Amino acid sequence: MNSWILSLFETSISMTVLIVILYIAGMLFISKFAAKWRYFIWIMIAAALLFPFRPKTIRPLITFEIPEQYVMYSLIIWAFGFLVSLGIKLANYFRFTGTAKRWRSEITDKEILDIYYSVLSKHHITKEITLYECRSVTTPMLLGIRNPVILLPDIEFPPDELALILEHELIHHTHKDLLIKILSITAQSIHWFNPFIYLMDKVMQSDCEAYCDESILVNADSGTRQLYGESIIGVIRKQNRYKTAFSTAFFGGVKDIKRRLNSVMNKNKKWNSLAAFIAFFSVVCILSSGLLFSACAVSTPDASNTPVHDTNRGTKPETNADTPQNENINNTENTNNEKDGNNTDSLPNDKARTDKNMISAEKAKKIVLNDIGGGKITAYELERDDHMMQYEIEAMKGDTEYDYSIDAFSGTILGKESESIFD
Amino acid sequence: MKKLPNAEFEIMKVVWNNESPISTNQIISNLKSKASRKPQTILTLLIRLIDRGFLVSEKNGKERTYIPIITEKDYLQFETGDFIDRYYDNSITDLVNTLYDGKRLTEKELESLSVWIRERS
Known part of the structure; x- marks a missing residue:
């Protein structure tokens, strides 16, 4: 168990370095790389965070030493934080799905269902995904792993916008994005002490959306792109109905949404080969991180490297x-x-x-x-x-x-x- | 206001989704779950809803009818208000895929975004 927590710290530190590098690279060239590759890299890192074991050498380049008695304390503190973090996430999730279940009602409108079935057949989806209208949600969403459902907020969408919105949620389903979210939030709970993991999760979720947008809009003309952008704006606008006194302080997401709309509208080809190279580079970094970093517990009270x-x-x-x-x-x-x-x-x-x-x-x-x-x-x-x-x-x-x-x-x-x- | 138990909530949904005043029989025939359709059960639940201040009832000849006092919108706001706040903090949607779950924008910001994408295409 002690060596496990040390591996965890090693992983947290080495992945933080990689996350920061990729974050800066992403900020500089975000419109150039295909979101697919950015997303792929984050998935690799999330998986690496979850399984902290790497090939090791006896003598890594950099060694961190932790006095032995602190290892036990940090294990206890870690376990406590892990349970709290996971507990809060699960409690929020069950509360959310519980309320959604109370407020949802199956959609029987033939016009809406016809649009839905045509999108389903366009993507060859045979799994049964029930479509609900749900008054307790403010944006269209896909939820549930084993029995996925789509919830639409109580908003009238024009038919062409509705088709794009449903397509967006169904592409999340074909990309298995919910499973990846589980991977990501588990990694987040395990590394709850590392603030960079939250940064990573935020970027990863926005790249997940960008990859989804990208898949829908591949080969789309500017008219479709504009329509798609407008339906996103439409959903945000409808959310304003739910204003309550406390949340007005959270304004300021205009930069994020502008970036997303920018890539929605952008028809230029992305740099696939360079992105693929960076993805490859990241995988190599992940696998070799054990060779570069190592944390170890020293059994003497002073953390000196030389024999005492x-x-x-x-x-x-x-x-x-x-x-x-x-x-x-x-x-x-x-x-x-x-x-x-x-x-x-x-x-x-x-x-x-x-x-x-x-x-x-x-x-x-x-x-x-x-x-x-x-x-x-x-x-x-x-x-x-x-x-x-x-x-x-x-x-x-x-x-x-x-x-x-x-x-x-x-x-x-x-x-x-x-x-x-x-x- | 308190969060309604499921059985009472189901009755309120029927009341909200239909024209009021609504009679006991109309409520029973509109209920989705068949298990809870026993008239005696329904009457007990209706009395509880009156006690809670969700409904008022009046007698029109032989029939007793009900009128909602708390609107669906108000109750929805009550039940979800807390998590809609947190929802904008992106903590509630950890395990769902949404079309948009970021920060809230002002009407002015939205308008300029609309103009901007129209110019781009």
Whole structure:
């Protein structure tokens, strides 16, 4: 579980970098890339956020270290946030669908149904999707995964606009956009602590709409495009009926809608090949993110990358854990040569991947002192040797120096040597 | 005002969707769900709706008729008001695909958008 939460943080950080890059690229060239590719990239990233496991190397380029005791706290805080975030989303959803169910009534108007059936057959949709009029909604919408339905607000649409509106909702159905929304909001709940994920979701939803618009308007003439744009404006206008005192503060979406209408009206070909290349690049980034970033828990209280040498003279070894800063200072005095030698085989990432089963350094020191029968610890470190984790501990008693290897899991003494300091 | 339970809401829908005053028999014959058509049940529900202040009734000869006091629009506003506010915050529509669920625009902004797309085509 600990390594899982670390993978989650790694994923969150590396995907944030990618999201920011793509967001800026999207802002600069949004009218040039086909929405289909933009949407595809976001789906890939949402999937990557959901499954935080990547190929790993032992030595990534950048390593973040988190003291072990914080890992447990962050796991608890994360789980709490996840449940709250998911709970709010589900509660809102069920409340919304519950009210919609009360207020909807099946459409029996033959004129509307004829338009609906012709759109259904145009897109070869055989699944039964019931069409309702629903007074509690303010925009046409598709909802439900297993039994999808289309809800139309209580607005009279001219027949040609109605055909486009129904087509819009049915294309959402053929694109499986609701399933992708589930993917996206699950990723959002898992990464609730990361503000960039909300940014991503917002952009992803607008690209989802843009892809839908794009699919309807492929090869459409400017007359159809204008009609389509006007029906979107019409829906927004009708929503103004539902003004209530509190919501007037939320004005200011004109930029978003202008961007959407701009691409609705734009008949120019988009850069498909470049967009495809960027999509490919993003997938490579996602897969290789584990090679670049790594978060690891360090089992000592200080988050130092180098092995810690314990040279506190005159104090009892057991108290050393409480004085990590001392350790650090003393560490630089006398063990430079060892540091260099050990950096190559000690693997701060994997070694410290916080196995609960591992014994603590303090425990290992005690084992050594018990074995010698007194003395004091002069240096220790955790090493990885042929896939075994072991503590290398140096101790001193009288005029004799001891070198011990302790299995980091079982605590058994793997080897010991002693020599007089006068040799 | 309180949120109506489903059975009472069904009766109110019939009252709203038909000319008022409406008689008990008309209500019963217009009800969609056949399960709740027992006259005794309907009468109990109607009395509850009168108590809640949704309906008034009067006796015209042999027939008792009902008139809604709270309009459908007012009640809809009450039941959805809260989520229509949040709806503009885009939190309610996480799991539905809409034609438009963004921010609300002013009439002036909408007008200029209309003009703008007409100029573009």
